[in-house]
Amino acid sequence: MRQIKGAEMKALVADTGKLTLVDFSASWCGPCQMVHPVLEALSAEMADKVSFFKIDVDESPSEAGAMGVRGVPTMIIFHGGKEIDRQVGFRDKGDLRKTLEGLANRFLTPGKV
Amino acid sequence: MQFHLPQDNPGSDSAVDLAIAGGGPAALSAALYAARYGLDHIVLESWQPGGQAALTALIENYPGVPSVPGSQLAATMKAQALEAGARFTTETVSGVEPLGDDLMVRTGTSSYTARTLIIATGAAPAKLGVPGEDRYYGRGVSFCATCDAPFYRGRRVVVVGGGDSAVKEALHLSGVVSGLVLVHRRDTLRAEPRLARRLLDCPTCEVRWNSTLKAITGDEQGVTGVDLDTPSGVEHLEVDGVFLYVGTRPATDPFRGLVELDARGAVLTRNIVETSRPGVYAAGDVTSNGFRQVVTAASDGARAAWAAFEYLDDRRRH
Numbered sequence: 001m002r003q004i005k006g007a008e009m010k011a012l013v014a015d016t017g018k019l020t021l022v023d024f025s026a027s028w029c030g031p032c033q034m035v036h037p038v039l040e041a042l043s044a045e046m047a048d049k050v051s052f053f054k055i056d057v058d059e060s061p062s063e064a065g066a067m068g069v070r071g072v073p074t075m076i077i078f079h080g081g082k083e084i085d086r087q088v089g090f091r092d093k094g095d096l097r098k099t100l101e102g103l104a105n106r107f108l109t110p111g112k113v
Numbered sequence: 114m115q116f117h118l119p120q121d122n123p124g125s126d127s128a129v130d131l132a133i134a135g136g137g138p139a140a141l142s143a144a145l146y147a148a149r150y151g152l153d154h155i156v157l158e159s160w161q162p163g164g165q166a167a168l169t170a171l172i173e174n175y176p177g178v179p180s181v182p183g184s185q186l187a188a189t190m191k192a193q194a195l196e197a198g199a200r201f202t203t204e205t206v207s208g209v210e211p212l213g214d215d216l217m218v219r220t221g222t223s224s225y226t227a228r229t230l231i232i233a234t235g236a237a238p239a240k241l242g243v244p245g246e247d248r249y250y251g252r253g254v255s256f257c258a259t260c261d262a263p264f265y266r267g268r269r270v271v272v273v274g275g276g277d278s279a280v281k282e283a284l285h286l287s288g289v290v291s292g293l294v295l296v297h298r299r300d301t302l303r304a305e306p307r308l309a310r311r312l313l314d315c316p317t318c319e320v321r322w323n324s325t326l327k328a329i330t331g332d333e334q335g336v337t338g339v340d341l342d343t344p345s346g347v348e349h350l351e352v353d354g355v356f357l358y359v360g361t362r363p364a365t366d367p368f369r370g371l372v373e374l375d376a377r378g379a380v381l382t383r384n385i386v387e388t389s390r391p392g393v394y395a396a397g398d399v400t401s402n403g404f405r406q407v408v409t410a411a412s413d414g415a416r417a418a419w420a421a422f423e424y425l426d427d428r429r430r431h
Contacts, residue, residue: 029260030167030184038203058263068334070354071251071261088251089260092159092205094221 001036001043001052006060012053013078019050019103020078024069026057031090032073038093039075042100049104050077079107128226129155131421132218134206134367135233137164138407139397141190142414143231144199150422155227156194157220159205163187164235165361165398166407169278170259170285175407183259186407206234206367214428216371216393228428229392229421232368232380233414236361236398236405241273245329245336246357253336254329254355258282262289265354271296271339273326274358280304280312282358287315294350295320296341321348329355363399375401386417392428394420 001023004012013020023039025032036054043052057064057072067076067083077085077100085103087096133143136158147154166172169183178186195201204220209230211217218225238256240246246254255261258272262285270290272283275297281304287293295312300322302309312318324343331337336355341348363379373381373389380388380395382402388395396413398405 026263028263030163030182030187031257031260033184034162034167068252070253070264070335071255071257073260074251086251089257090162093203094205098221 001039001054003054003056006055006063009053009055009063010081012051014081015051015078016080017108018048019084019100019107021050021052021100022076022078023052023054024057024064024067024072024074024076025054026072029072035073035075035090038091038096041093042097046097046100046104049108050100077103079103127155127223129153130227130425131155131229131231131418132157132216132225132227133231133233134218135159135164135231135235135397135399136162137233137235137397137410138166138187138190139235139399139410139414139417140164140231140233141187141194142411143233143396143418144194144201144414145190145197146415146418147421148194148197148199150418152418152422152425154200155225156199156201157204157206157218157225158201159234159364162203163191164410165238166410168257168259170262170282172407175411183407190411208367209371211371211390214392229424230394231386231414231417231421232365232372232388232393232395232399233397233410233417234364234367234399235410236363236379238357239360239362241326241357241359243326243328245331249329249331249336249355252334253331253353254357256357258286258356261354261356262286265290267291268353269293269351270354270356271326271350271352272356272358273297274360275299275302275304276358276360277304277308279358280308282356283318284308284311284315286356287312287317290317290354293318294352296324296326296339297322298325299323324348326355361398361405365399377401386413386420392421392424 075087131154133156166183167187269292271294273296328340338351379401386394394417396417397410
């Protein structure tokens, strides 16, 4: 999972072929450190459906503010540049995977309900 | 004594002597003791690794550790358990059924046959159930001051609650925010006197006694205010953040029907860690024990591992 600067975000989340998850996190936040391995594992397992990026809110405060992030970790999921879901706080792998699979089914395979 | 031999990779349908459900201090302590007793065990880490302790800014009452961030204490406990040989997997228990004298412990992805079980799944912060709470979660509504305080530098916030957690986290926030109002439904704080005094002396803090939060208001960006019900009528406060510490809800859904629960949904225990079912123990905030501290959770976990060890030993002899 690559750490990006806030300014890079807009171009990266515009992808329509895959979903993009941006994890807004901070070095001082306990739950962020705990969710990190979950995201690393999912980024390998779901590479065909979801791209994962991390933004440090201390390095990119204006982007975090613009997205209405007022807590970490906040994971925002995008498709085609639009926010389609937001998860706040620690999520375990099974739980997050289920959410992402559900979103992938909805947004990546048109015609299928 | 003959125990199951530990396996390197417990996968689907593994058999263990002891399954420990949870990831906070109670589970970590149980894991440490289970590993040291040589029990074939698996820790099924659920919800928040480190439990509620990991969300606590500073823990100042764990004996031997004068002052430590909760996440650091939890990480140290886990490292100590791992060092002793504890085995962890990140799977949330979804249900448990009796299987003869054993138990079938199911998770989202696999299942384990366990001879004994320690329920240490803790408790999650309770919600108030007021308008705006869900809508603005993560956009001004928070259950974790430690995680979110830096977003409120120079801003105004309310904290709801009057117990140890509410007051401790309010004190943590008070060092960052420009103003803080603690909303409490009683006329005295339930928090330990030392903490309560610090809050009452804090220059940036106010308290609304005998008051309740009725609604959280906001716009596209997030929370902009709250409506309070106070003895002098409805009061609207303009704030950017709402921190809720209104108690906890025991995480016992997967254990309904397996063991007796009290009216709150906590696992009823006797002799501190014994549940209504032999071979199933409970430890920490998930229990009906009442006093919910990191030190009591750790103590419960140790007792539960010991009780499981004794039970297994007894079963083997008869």
